Amino acid sequence: MNEVFDPSVSAFLNALLREWTGWRLVEGDETAALVEGQARRAVEIPLRSHEAVLYVPVRRLSRAGRHRLLSPARLRERDGAVRPVPFQELATLIVQEPDIVGRVTRDEVQRFLPRVLSSAQNIVLNLEARTGDLERIFSAPLDFIEAEQALLTGHSIHPTPKSRDGLSDADARLYAPELAGAFPLRWFAVRKERWVARSVEGAASPDDAVRQLLGAESVPHDADLPVAPEGYALLPAHPWQVTRWASSEPVQRCLAREDLLDLGAQGGSWTATSSLRTVYSAHSPWMLKFSTSLRLTNSLRTLSVAELERGLLLSRVLTTPQGQELARRYPRFHILPEPLYLGLRGDDGSPLEETTVAFRENPFQGTGWSDTTMLATLLQDHPRRGVSRLAHQIGTRARAEGRSPSQAALQWFRAFLDVVLEPMLIARSDYGLLLSAHQQNLILRLRDGMPERVWFRDCQGTAYSDVAVRVFEADAEAIAANTFSGERADYFFSYSVVINAVFNVIASLSIDELTAEQELLAVLRSFLDDLRHRPLRDRGCLDYLLDSPRLWSKGNFFCCLRAINESTIDDPLEIYHQVDNPLRLAHTA
Secondary structure, eight states, rough: OOOOHHHHHHHHHHHHHHHHHEEEEEEEGGTTTTTTTTTTTEEEEEGGGGGGEEEEEEEEOOOTTTOEOBBOOOOTTTTSOOOEEOHHHHHHHHHTOOOHHOOOOOHHHHHHHHHHHHHHHHHHHHHTTTGGGGHHHSOOOOOOHHHHOOOOSSSSSSSSOEEETTTOOHHHHHHHHHGOOEEEEEEEEEEEEGGEEETTTTTHHHHHHHHHHHHTSSSSSSOOOOOOTTTEEEEEEEEHHHHHTOOOHHHHHHHTTTTHHHHHHEEEEEEEEEEEEEEEEETEEEEEEEEEOOOETTTEEEOOOOHHHHHHHHHHTTTTTTHHHHHHHHHTTEEOOOOOOEBBBOTTTBBGGOOOEEEEOOOOOSOOOOOOHHHHHOBBBBBBTTTTTOOOOOOOHHHTTTHHHHHHHHHHHHHHHHHHHHHHHHHHHHHHHHOOOOOOGHHHETTTTTEEEEEEGGGGGGGEEEHHHHHSGGGHHHHHHBOOTTHHHHHHHHHHIIIIHHHHHHHHHHHTTOOHHHHHHHHHHHHHHHHHTTTOSOHHHHHHHHHOSEEEOOHHHHHHHHOOOTOOSEEEEGGEEEEEEEHHHHOOO
16 A cells, blocks of 8 residues: 555644654664555654554655655554554544553543544545645645635644534535635624724724725625614624524623614625635725634634734834834835724623624735735645645746756745745844744735745734833833743744744755755754844844754644643643754754
8 A cells, every 4th residue: 555645644643743752763674564655764653552553654754843744654563463544543542642642531532533533524525625626726826815715734733734613514615715605794783882893093993994894895796785773883793603692692682682783694705714714805905803603723713802902902013113114124024904893892891702803904905916825825735745835836937947946946945034034033123023923824925936025914913022112112011911021932933933934834845855954944044143143122032043952832732632722821831842943953963
């Protein structure tokens, strides 16, 4: 049986191998009877309590942390017999092995395994639904929303990359981004004293923003549009979330008292971006990020007031002289503001979090956004062949230009560092902005296949270092409440920006054999070292990346196994662990 690439198995095992160090690489004579086809090496995972050993075929290991693992794994049992292991059995064996997972409860296992298998089934459904699009997705330029809806296999280092608890298959056909459904918004009228409406000074007022939405709704066709009765204001809602309001006693009381009026589904079509809860219309100046009572990967996707206020805070910071200075220094780098939010006020006067919606600026209106892609989609491995979209595109361009793949890959990587990484590191070092710029929060505009422009989204996930308290004095009090001090600032920032984003770019370019990983790491190290020698307010992050023997990385496997909600955890470091720093290894090699 020849090995193949299976995205669910790969993501599950990559997450495990990053967090658990009890495995080893075997090769040569040790693997002769264990692996076939393109693999000649295997990861050995001992299962002491079962008196057995798992062997996972390996095509390439990566110091950057994402390995090319193949399927099926094989189990050598107590009597020496070797057989292939399907994914369900593999996952079950691993979570039942105390040497791997430690002490876990039966409830944790019974929650975790169904989520693992549901995610794998969702990926199968995604691929079946989009099978006719696969070649175009991996070879042709995509516009903004096409790229958002092309992330078919999800997070490449996660045990449940496409889990979406609570969303039925019928719901998924309408609301899941991978299935590219379209739907109208559900509209409500809220008695004005119950209307939550917060915005930053200088942005559109809540009333104006709603009018802009309604104006955009009338563009594609003459659909009926909602009208608020006298004394009421309009509130858009996600139609799936409205079904969850049926079990919300505070919302039901508001409906019963006519503080909230259901105006029904009205207006034009909207469609999900990659996050599912944020929806897009090509005609609207706003994307809408809804609170959804849905658990995706590691967290329940309701919007807390604290998160919404963080969106307002960053939007306000961007309008300050210092924020405008950053924009002038890096005109190709953009942060998408979330300058207002709406919701329904409960009986105690506070917003009902299940009803809230944040307004995010939409620069991707109309047409003309070809080759505008989320980084996660660009780095996604082909679900059949395992080669990433980025590697395929660089290889194709190199052949067309008569250059070596290595030359083309290094040129692309250097452009990525200049356009994408440098402004985020300067935002951290000179302004104290800790942007949660992981793969799904970075949108690249490519020209002739090369990075030309980048947008960062997710104001709600942005925090600050001590530098920001000094730089943005007018907002110092609010910033201080969202500050990570000292090295902790660098742990979280570096995970999102470097480990999740940049290291995965390196892995995509090297495991598909475009160029040597060691050379890419050396280029990155030289780039960071050059930045460190500039006159910066704070070099701490660069010192951490270049000099620390180990880096802190989020532990998606054990966070998910223990059902920890990362959005509400008191100390985020609780779900982090340390990994060897490949930049130090590159320096000492």
